Amino acid sequence: MLRRAAEAVCPTILTYVQDRGAEAGMFEPVVVAIEAVIPRVEMAHPGLVFVPVGGAVRYYGGEAPLVEQVVGAVEAVAGPGAALGVAQGPFAARQAAALAERDGGPCIVTDERAFLASLEVGTIGSDDLASTFRWLGITTLGELASLPRAAVASRFGTLGLDAHRYASGEDRDTHPRLVPEDHAVEETFEEPLVNLEQAGFAARNLAHRLLDGLREEGMAPHRVEVEAESVAGKVLKRVWRSADPFDEPNLAERIRWQLRAWVESGGIAGGLRRLRVMPADVSGEGRQLGLAEDPASEAEATRALIRAQALVGPDAVLQARRQGGRDPLDQVQWFRWGEPAPVPSRDPAAPWPGRLPAPSPTLVPPRPRRLGVEWEEGLPARVRLRARWEPVLSWAGPWRRMGRWWEGEPSADRYQLVTSAGAFLCEVRNGEAFLVGIYD
Numbered sequence: 001m002l003r004r005a006a007e008a009v010c011p012t013i014l015t016y017v018q019d020r021g022a023e024a025g026m027f028e029p030v031v032v033a034i035e036a037v038i039p040r041v042e043m044a045h046p047g048l049v050f051v052p053v054g055g056a057v058r059y060y061g062g063e064a065p066l067v068e069q070v071v072g073a074v075e076a077v078a079g080p081g082a083a084l085g086v087a088q089g090p091f092a093a094r095q096a097a098a099l100a101e102r103d104g105g106p107c108i109v110t111d112e113r114a115f116l117a118s119l120e121v122g123t124i125g126s127d128d129l130a131s132t133f134r135w136l137g138i139t140t141l142g143e144l145a146s147l148p149r150a151a152v153a154s155r156f157g158t159l160g161l162d163a164h165r166y167a168s169g170e171d172r173d174t175h176p177r178l179v180p181e182d183h184a185v186e187e188t189f190e191e192p193l194v195n196l197e198q199a200g201f202a203a204r205n206l207a208h209r210l211l212d213g214l215r216e217e218g219m220a221p222h223r224v225e226v227e228a229e230s231v232a233g234k235v236l237k238r239v240w241r242s243a244d245p246f247d248e249p250n251l252a253e254r255i256r257w258q259l260r261a262w263v264e265s266g267g268i269a270g271g272l273r274r275l276r277v278m279p280a281d282v283s284g285e286g287r288q289l290g291l292a293e294d295p296a297s298e299a300e301a302t303r304a305l306i307r308a309q310a311l312v313g314p315d316a317v318l319q320a321r322r323q324g325g326r327d328p329l330d331q332v333q334w335f336r337w338g339e340p341a342p343v344p345s346r347d348p349a350a351p352w353p354g355r356l357p358a359p360s361p362t363l364v365p366p367r368p369r370r371l372g373v374e375w376e377e378g379l380p381a382r383v384r385l386r387a388r389w390e391p392v393l394s395w396a397g398p399w400r401r402m403g404r405w406w407e408g409e410p411s412a413d414r415y416q417l418v419t420s421a422g423a424f425l426c427e428v429r430n431g432e433a434f435l436v437g438i439y440d
Contacts, residue, residue, distance in 0.1 A: 005065055020046060021196075022335035024257035030082075031074040031238070042223060042241040042360030046257065050090050050241060067106045088112045091171040095123055110414040112169055116247050117142025124163040125314075129156065141167035157340040184278040185209045191426060192231050192271025198261055199272060203255035206277050207248050214279060221279035224256050236262055241281075249425075251277075324348040326355045327400070328364045328425070328437050356414065361425050361437025368434035371426050373417070385418055390419040399429070 006013050023046035031049060036040050042050045053066060061067040063086050074082045085096025087109040094129050096115070100107040109115045119141045122130040144152075145167040153161040165171055193199050208324040214220055223241045232235075235308050240254045255277065262268045309317045317337045324346035335342055372384030382389045396416040403409030412429035414436075425437030 007173045011110045018254065021257045021260040023047065024261040028261040028265050030074055031079045033077045034070060037069045037073050040239070043254075043258075048094075050093065051223075053086065067108065071106065085109070087115065087246060089169050091166045091169050092116055092169060095119055096402050098123075116167060116169055117145065119231075123237055124166055126159060127161070129159055129163060132156075147249040155343070160338055180289050183210070184276060185213070185215055186274065186276040188270065192273050194271040196256070196263060199259040199263070199275075200252075202221050202275055203259065204252040206275060207246075207255060210277050210279060211246070211248055211251065214282065219282045220247070221283040222246070223279070224251065224254075225254055225278045225280065227274075227276040227278070228259065228262060228268060228272055228380075229274040230268040231273050234267065234269070236267050245287045309337070322348055324350050324352055328356070329359050329366070331360065354399070356399060356425070359439065362440040363438040365435065365437075368427060368436050369422070371433045373426060373428075373433040373437040380417055383424065385419075385421055390421050392417050392419060394418045398428070403429075 001303075003015055004033075027046040031041055032118075033044065034049065034051060038053060038056045040052055044050060044102050051070075053063070056066050058062055060069060067084055067086065070084060071082065083097045083101035084106040085093045085098070086106070087093040087096050089112070092109055092112050092115060093263075096107040096109050117140060121139055121141060121144060123141065124130060124144075133139075133144060138147070144164060147164070149161070149164050149168075156163070162171075187202060187206060193202060210224075211220065223239060224246065225237060225239045227235065227237045233428050238258050240258070242250065242254075246254075255275075259268075259272070259275075268299045305317055310332055314336050318334045319337045319388045320332045320334050321341055321344075322331060323333040323344035330346065331348075333342070333344055345383045367373075372389075373380055373419075374382040374384075374389070380392045380395050382391055384390075396419065398413035398415055399412060401412045403411045410429050412427045414425065414427050417426060418422045423439035424435060425439070427434045
């Protein structure tokens with residue numbers, strides 16, 4: 001629930017603010033215990049790790065003995081209750097872990113295709129998309145995977161394409177791009193860092209340098225390795241993973257969380273002497289920036305829009321795209337922000353006879369408003385703006401618009417009028433002028 005809604009139901013409720021840094025510190029002993037069994041651990045967030053087990057399975061003689069070793073190591077430091085899932089891909093493994101959490105024991109997937117096919121469509125993570133699939137009669141991932149991928153991508157865009165990949169067990173690129181070693185960033189401190197505030201500043205600096213270097217090549221990492229060296233010479237390493245490519249705030253946060261975990265567990269004794277961040281699993285999806293695009297401002301705007309949706313509801317935060325139509329008002333299609341654009345109700349590639357020539361008005365009132373226009377010898381001479389009359393400096397038209405005669409709508413003539421106060425699109429019907437658009 002939203003905090004305000006919860007407090008309205010129960011005024012004495014106590015709200016705890018989530019502290020990811022503290023969670024990373026509490027989870028660190030669990031990660032260290034897993035690393036004692038399998039040395040390669042990828043952190044998704046505190047509480048969730050992905051571990052490649054191919055080599056470990058051969059070493060321990062099978063998946064079941066390996067799971068026993070991991071369970072024993074985790075229970076030794078955190079007690080019972082860990083949920084373990086084993087599968088070929090991260091998405092299937094995460095769903096297997098969720099099943100293990102419900103059943104109270106590890107879940108080893110032997111037939112990933114059948115396992116994914118049996119999952120409910122809500123496991124893809126998007127409630128709106130899952131609701132749409134259910135409305136179409138698609139209730140399981142197996143039914144989703146059986147659909148043509150091109151048709152799903154055409155109807156639901158990137159979100160639908162990702163869901164189809166998850167359903168087909170293709171949630172990770174099997175051939176990640178190789179990252180040159182020179183993309184790693186490192187900083188050595190003459191005066192060792194001894195507090196978390198200094199470490200946080202260093203984390204932001206390295207995150208900025210790393211992503212700046214990758215951005216020049218149109219790339220961003222899904223996985224980074226954080227390496228820290230203490231004054232005593234002890235070197236600590238940890239891998240963090242994100243489903244989406246890292247941006248600067250998210251990457252800096254994770255580096256800071258990890259440094260806090262190491263500091264509070266006593267791993268960095270005497271201070272931090274060296275910090276290094278190395279990227280991997282680099283992707284160009286979603287990171288090609290346009291001219292003069294500011295990714296930091298875009299992320300801030302996204303957070304503001306999400307908050308606005310929470311306050312006023314999803315139907316009050318809309319975005320627009322162009323579609324076909326004769327009138328400027330008909331040429332804009334509105335839909336909820338953050339959702340895939342629906343299929344245009346009017347084809348923008350159709351000829352649309354009677355459509356106005358470019359440019360289109362920048363402001364279109366929802367309903368035509370009366371506009372005072374004086375005519376001299378059939379030509380527009382002056383426009384009334386509030387209490388004054390502005391002379392028409394230039395004009396274009398008329399463009400004849402045939403009304404829907406079957407609905408009793410009259411025909412009209414459209415004019416573009418330019419005055420010293422601005423340019424307007426007006427429509428004249430039955431001897432009266434109406435404002436239907438304003439040009440920038």
